[in-house]
Amino acid sequence: MSIWNYVVTAHKPTNVTHSCVGNFTSPQDLNLIIAKCTRVEIHLLTPQGLQPMLDVPIYGRIATLELFRSHGEAQDFLFIATERYKFCVLQWDSETSELVTRAMGDVSDRIGRATDNGQIGIIDPDCRLIGLHLYDGLFKVIPFDNRGQLKEAFNIRLEELQVLDIKFLYGCSKPTIVVLYQDNKDARHAKTYEVSLKDKDFVEGPWSQNNLDNGADLLIPVPPPLCGVLIIGEETIVYCSANAFKAIPIRPSITKAYGRVDPDGSRYLLGDHTGLLSLLVITHEKEKVTGLKIEPLGETSIASTISYLDNAFVYIGSSYGDSQLIKLNQQPDAKGSYVEVLERYVNLGPIVDFCVVDLERQGQGQVVTCSGAYKDGSLRVVRNGIGINEQASVELQGIKGMWSLRSSTDDLFDTFLVVSFISETRILAMNLEDELEETEIEGFCSQVQSLSCHDAVHNQLVQVTSSSVRLVSSTTRELRNEWHAPSGYSINVATANATQVLLATGGGHLVYLEIGDGILQEIKHAQLEYEISCLDINPIGENPNHSNLAAVGMWTDISVRIFSLPDLNLITKEPLGGEIIPRSVLLCAFEGISYLLCALGDGHLLNFLLNTSTGELTDRKKVSLGTQPITLRTFSSKNTTHVFAASDRPTVIYSSNKKLLYSNVNLKEVSHMCPFNSAAFPDSLAIAKEGELTIGTIDDIQKLHIRSIPLGEHARRICHQEQSRTFAICSLKYNPSAEEPETHFVRLLDDQTFEFISTYPLDTYEYGCFIISCSFSDDSNVYYCVGTAYVLPEENEPSKGRILVFAVEDGKLQLIAEKETKGAVYCLNAFNGKLLAAINQKIQLYKWVLRDDGTHELQSECGHHGHILALYVQTRGDFIVVGDLMKSISLLIYKHEEGAIEERARDYNANWMSAVEILDDDIYLGAENSFNLFTVRKNSEGATDEERGRLEVVGEYHLGEFINRFRHGSLVMRLPDSEVGQIPTVIFGTINGVIGVIASLPHDQYVFLEKLQSSLRKVIKGVGGLSHEQWRSFSNDKKTVEARNFLDGDLIESFLDLNRNKMDEVSQAVGVSVEELCKRVEELTRLH
């Protein structure tokens, strides 16, 4: 790999951190707005449910998301504050469908200690000011003037240093906050302050309440007429106001989220750490609070945010499981639950660990993640591309074409599958046993190759061969009419629809026929100057049986032409450029937009927008799909039309949000495809590949496919063992009511069914920390090695752990050896036929020794001290790369002769690491806990020991995501002869559920893309005025420096979303044609 890296998101964040409901997109629209860390999603409430409108990338990690209504406004504005101290106020302009920045700013202070409990951002209910608590001891105020404009911000000293929550109170003549805080004796209190905007200071508020629940953590302000605040503790809930105090005990629980139900604030939904949803009711009489009541409703995902939507529907946003749309029923179901889950929204977060495997052995990586936490823990199998689920297959060599035909025009299903070979045509049909068997259509000529077949009107079928066009009755199967090619001419290419046939003979003759009831009539003939290579008359107009346009691909001048039908007048001629002839053309329409697709002999595909009334071709784009000629065919799946491009790299072309997308099909090589929708195999495709005819159904048409395997417990480590075809995980199960609330396991799973097939329970207090599959020198067996730690409540750092060596025997985990360690085994690596362990501050090497009794044991060989905590270790040859808790990356070397491990070099920065990976011999990749990525390089050529002992930082980048794991591998099938196939990649998984790809580029490509990125920065602005350059700058407590040697693939690939004008603008700035830019960027999208 290299130091020039391209970082791109394969799976966007799905961890829902914030949500709110309001009238954002218009005064009449009710919107649900969701924050997924670095993205905001805007949904519209409709009779059909939640309709997603927009996904808005934000150049920052969202710390606060609030809707508010300024004085005199008819719709809400959106306030967003980011963790790096930027904020913006956004307004939706429904006329232009644009997000307009009303205000923005920087709220950082030069001096200040960032709050431990996260940032707090709140807006006064009467819209007099925005309050921010970003640094200990300071409360920042951004005042509004009476026109709703923001004014210069100022700080107020806040005496309370350990703040747990701050909210504005409703119904106060002066803006008033209530502060929930902990004192230096760990007691918790609530206090109110009025904010005096004139004096820029606090004035003692109307009330305070001391000695609250020790677990009090959340404030809920109550709107008028009741006003006051609810203080949610772990054992009590308290209502407080200037003149009332009510408290109720609750079942011990930690409330993670709340959502107000009634505008008057009399009911609230509370979600706790176990996923229990409860309803908190404030009972009141004559606007006086008389008491509190709490009712459990049922179970949801563990909520991080709750938004009441409308008509008893509620959105549950989750960080630990899938987010949900639920309905609150008035009557309980059989299990006594009032909650009905209606929709689930996939969340991969937090991805704690993952592995890359090729389960189907097709050369394509799949990612299996440890996702979710607590009861919502799961494994997720993430796969790129579209799968074909094989239903049947037969060996058939030399297929030259395939078409499906119906036995009558009104039939819903296809009956016949016509398969054409070089010197014959065979017909397959479904028999009564739903088996495919060979049959005959008497009227068809079976001794020659078919060029085209089609269903025709009036219960007829059409067959085109090199000498004639045959019209056959689909009921009697007899020939009804035949059109013969003029003598001396043979038909080279042909195409047909239900009423028309277009064919070309040698010498550039184009002939147009129309189909009647038993009649084939030659309507028009045209002589073109060159030979014709391909044709299409797929109807895309209003009449599904008839086309007004014909597309024709030409030899010699390498052009594609549009003719009008029936008169065969040339209306457009588009030279394709280059020397590669078009091999397949297709007229098609997606989402109401008409296109002409044109596939070339070298695996490139051109697409044009087609004006169906003028025949004009515009917006030419080129992509590379493979290296072999492509055949294009349409097919339908779930009532939507897509295009299948058969080639050495089969691809489905589809449209989403009016943009053409290309998704790999997970098959190696496909020569022909035709839809085959039979009663036995509905919605299927017939696929000719590598001497085989396969009938299969197709996956949903989308890029990434995710399969969930709920575990009901939290998987923390995963690894795959090819030999035993199993996965092993370290997991823990929470059982809050038991004496030991956590139990840890090593579990074995079948890699096809994902069922638990064996379990090894760990000791009390023993955590599974790491798992690998490995083998040792002089032993042919493969083992699972597990590193553990005894986490005792009285110890700061574990002082004891174990290494357990398991074999899989008869599908069971058999403990073969165990070794006690003096600390937590954070990491294990197979290393030179031995086992390398990271144990607290030490790196320790164990050899696998055969004892006299024939059993094996792990024996310590050598070690290396000098880390704070060696958490992440990767090895390559004799080199060991260590990611330390707080001392960045160091490089060690194992010296065989001396049997010793020595330090070779280190990075002297104080990075708190979260993952490391070795990119190549000299370059190492690290992720640290301020959400940055960096690369360091070994300096072997340094003049002095000091220079050689220093790892040079060569790349820095702010990802904005917390990476838990890197793994070499690829999500897409790597074809050695494709350009993209040469680019090495590393996959990463993050807490927000992002799966990303880091690709190492050749230098020239990096330079080119860097130029493209800087041009794109000028065209695609940051939402809310946030700067892309600042967002991607490497930033932690110690320093902030510009990003270098990393490119933002998400920004670069959004080039493809631009309209033509903007593309032109970028193209001019970069000095490269739009077509070339599209092609190069499209290729990059195929990395993930």
Place this chain on the structure above:
Amino acid sequence: MDSVLGNWPSYDPHNFSQLRTSDPSRSSKMAPATYHSIHNRDVPPADQVINTEHKNILLREIYRRAEEKLTPKRAASDNLIPEHGSKQPRVST
């Protein structure tokens, strides 16, 4: 239970009325379009680019107190304030 579990707020009775309850074990897959800010309204009016006042809280407090003390005297000796109010660089001779 019934008494608190009914009468859910309704802003538009049509919302969710035609929701087709798909199998909840299958996940919802609708993906919204990605928004790109390609207009010139990403920058707010100049007066709406907000920063924090530079004056330190302590100085602000001192000035405020000083102002409070000086206010009653202001009528008598307006022109004296600069001389006594703050330090000024001495012109070296």
